[in-house]
Every structure is written in structure tokens, then in C-alpha cells.
Amino acid sequence: MMxxxxxxxxxxxxxVICDGLIEYFQVAWRAYSGVWHAENKIPPDGLAETFYPLRAVIETGWEMPVLIKALIEGISEEQIYQEWHNISKQILEKDNLKSQDIAKELDSIRDEWINNDLDGWLSLNRFYPGTIEKIRSIASSSVELYIITTKEGRFVKQLLQRWGVELNSELIFGKEVKRPKYEIIRELIKKHNISPGNVWFVEDRLKTLQVVKKLPDLQDVKLFLASWGYNTASEREAAKNDERIKLISLAQFVQDSFAW
Structure with missing residues (x-):
């Protein structure tokens, strides 16, 4: 190993690996239409284009239909960027909804879509240039590769299989594990009996990296913010000025680790 x-x-x-913006919007719109009983089943012109950059505020999947609800109600993009947590909470309370129910609706729509039109669903998810080759390269090296995501692990597995990448289920930690990412990193350190400094974590959410950064036992974990992912210009600027968090480009990521 280098x-x-x-x-x-x-x-x-x-x-980081997969760009699912088109799929996100399509599934979120269907979930929104079901939860709020939308009369018009066709999304308004321009809604998807407004939704895409705002994906950066989303932490877990159930928020996506709520984001569409916020946009339909005319809440401004600026407000959403600055106050998303409160806005999403208020929408749930106003309509007497639970995040778990919306999440179930979202997953149910995905499952039905996959069962009825797998090729169509897969085609809406695109891998960033070079990432599939990077995954293959890592998987065949001495580096232990793990995927830690808030997406359902089974969806991750299906998408990778589509492109000929077979990862064992124990290497994929999806939403179903119901544990924070930092806890999973701790478990991996313990499992492999290594020092935290031998763990590199690439994430596109600055807040997730900042949580890891604050934990004393994980202070040596190397943290990378994926500049090509779902984050904002201000978050990327914050990473540039953070000694612990390194802003990495896609061009760097797909190269050997010495270029990071």
C-alpha cells in the first residue's frame, strides 16, 4: 500500500459516487403528489430546475417531498437555504404528518418503480465521471472500501450492479442500519483494529464532517468534502478555511490517493 x-x-x-438528482425529483414529486393529493400529476415548469440546487439542504430522503411542498407554497430559495430545518418541521406540523410516513411513501414508490421498470429507474441515476472506475480500482486494492449512506443499501447495491460492480452487503451501510455515520466509522476502526488516522472519509455534507471533527476519538480521521456533490458555495468556502476538512475535486478523487 502507498x-x-x-x-x-x-x-x-x-x-460523491452517484448523481441521483433526476431520480430524486421524480420520486419526490410522486411522493408529494400522493401525500398532498395533488390534482395536477405533472410538475410545474421550472420546478425541477429550482429543486436541483436546493438538494444541498436535504439530510434524509423524507425531506425531498417536503421541499417540493415548500416550493409549491412559494417559500423562497433564500429562506430554504437559511431556515430549512424549521421550514420542514413547520410543514410537517401544519399538515399533521410524520417524517416516517413520508419516508415509507418514498421507499414504496421506489420499490414499485424498480419492480415495474428497473431499467427506467436505473437510467435516472448517473454516476459521476470516473467514479465507477475508481470504485473498481479501490475494491481490487488492499484498501478496505465501505459505503456509508442515508440511501437504502439495497438501492445502492442495485445501482452498482447495473454497472458491473459487486460489493458485499456488509460493505454497504445504508439508511436501514439506523446509526449515525460517525458511529459506523467507530465500528470500522474497532473491527479492523486500526488507528483513526488510517481512515479517510469522503462526504458531500459539510455538517456530517463537522460532527466527526468534534469527536475526540475521531480527531485523526482524515475528512474530505466532495466539491462536486450536494453542497453550497458557502460550505465549500468553509471547508477551504478548515484545517481538518479538505476540499477535494472530482478530478482529484478519481486519481490515486497521493493526489488528494
Whole structure:
């Protein structure tokens, strides 16, 4: 193994490996239409284009239909960027909804779509240039590769299989594990009996990296913010000015780790 390589490379999926913006919007719109009983089943012109950059505020899948609800109600993009947590909470309370129910609706729509039109569903998810080749390269090296994501692990597995990448289920930690990403990183360190400094974690959500950064036992984990993922200009600027978090480009990511 190269000196400047990790023992464990932990990767987020959406926003690091896979660009699912088109699928996100299509599934979110269907879920929104079902939950709020939309009369018009066709999304308004321009809604998807407004939704795409705002994906950066989403932490878990159930928020996506709520984001569409917020946009339909005329809440401004600026408000959403600044106050999304409160806005999403208020929408749920106003309509007496639970996040778990919306999540179930979202997953149910995905399952039905996959069962009825797998090729159509898969075609809406696109891998960032070079990421599939990077995954193959890591998987065949001495580096232990793990995917840690808030997406359902079974969806991740299906998408990778589509492109000929077979990862064992134990290497994919999806939403179903119901544990924070930092806890999973701790478990991997313990499992492999390595020091935290031998773990590299690539994520597109700055807040997730900041949580890891604050934990004393994980202070040596190397943290990377994926600049091509679902984050904002201000978050990327914050990463540039953070000694612990390194902003990495897609061009760097797909190269050998010495280029990071």
C-alpha cells in the first residue's frame, strides 16, 4: 500500500459516487403528489430546475417531498437555504404528518418503480465521471472500501450492479442500519483494529464532517468534502478555511490517493 493511502476508505454514495438528482425529483414529486393529493400529476415548469440546487439542504430522503411542498407554497430559495430545518418541521406540523410516513411513501414508490421498470429507474441515476472506475480500482486494492449512506443499501447495491460492480452487503451501510455515520466509522476502526488516522472519509455534507471533527476519538480521521456533490458555495468556502476538512475535486478523487 502507498504511504499516503488509507487502510479504510469510507465513501458517501449520493453526491460523491452517484448523481441521483433526476431520480430524486421524480420520486419526490410522486411522493408529494400522493401525500398532498395533488390534482395536477405533472410538475410545474421550472420546478425541477429550482429543486436541483436546493438538494444541498436535504439530510434524509423524507425531506425531498417536503421541499417540493415548500416550493409549491412559494417559500423562497433564500429562506430554504437559511431556515430549512424549521421550514420542514413547520410543514410537517401544519399538515399533521410524520417524517416516517413520508419516508415509507418514498421507499414504496421506489420499490414499485424498480419492480415495474428497473431499467427506467436505473437510467435516472448517473454516476459521476470516473467514479465507477475508481470504485473498481479501490475494491481490487488492499484498501478496505465501505459505503456509508442515508440511501437504502439495497438501492445502492442495485445501482452498482447495473454497472458491473459487486460489493458485499456488509460493505454497504445504508439508511436501514439506523446509526449515525460517525458511529459506523467507530465500528470500522474497532473491527479492523486500526488507528483513526488510517481512515479517510469522503462526504458531500459539510455538517456530517463537522460532527466527526468534534469527536475526540475521531480527531485523526482524515475528512474530505466532495466539491462536486450536494453542497453550497458557502460550505465549500468553509471547508477551504478548515484545517481538518479538505476540499477535494472530482478530478482529484478519481486519481490515486497521493493526489488528494
Amino acid at each position: 504511504e499516503n493511502s488509507p487502510s479504510i476508505l469510507a465513501l458517501d454514495f449520493d453526491g
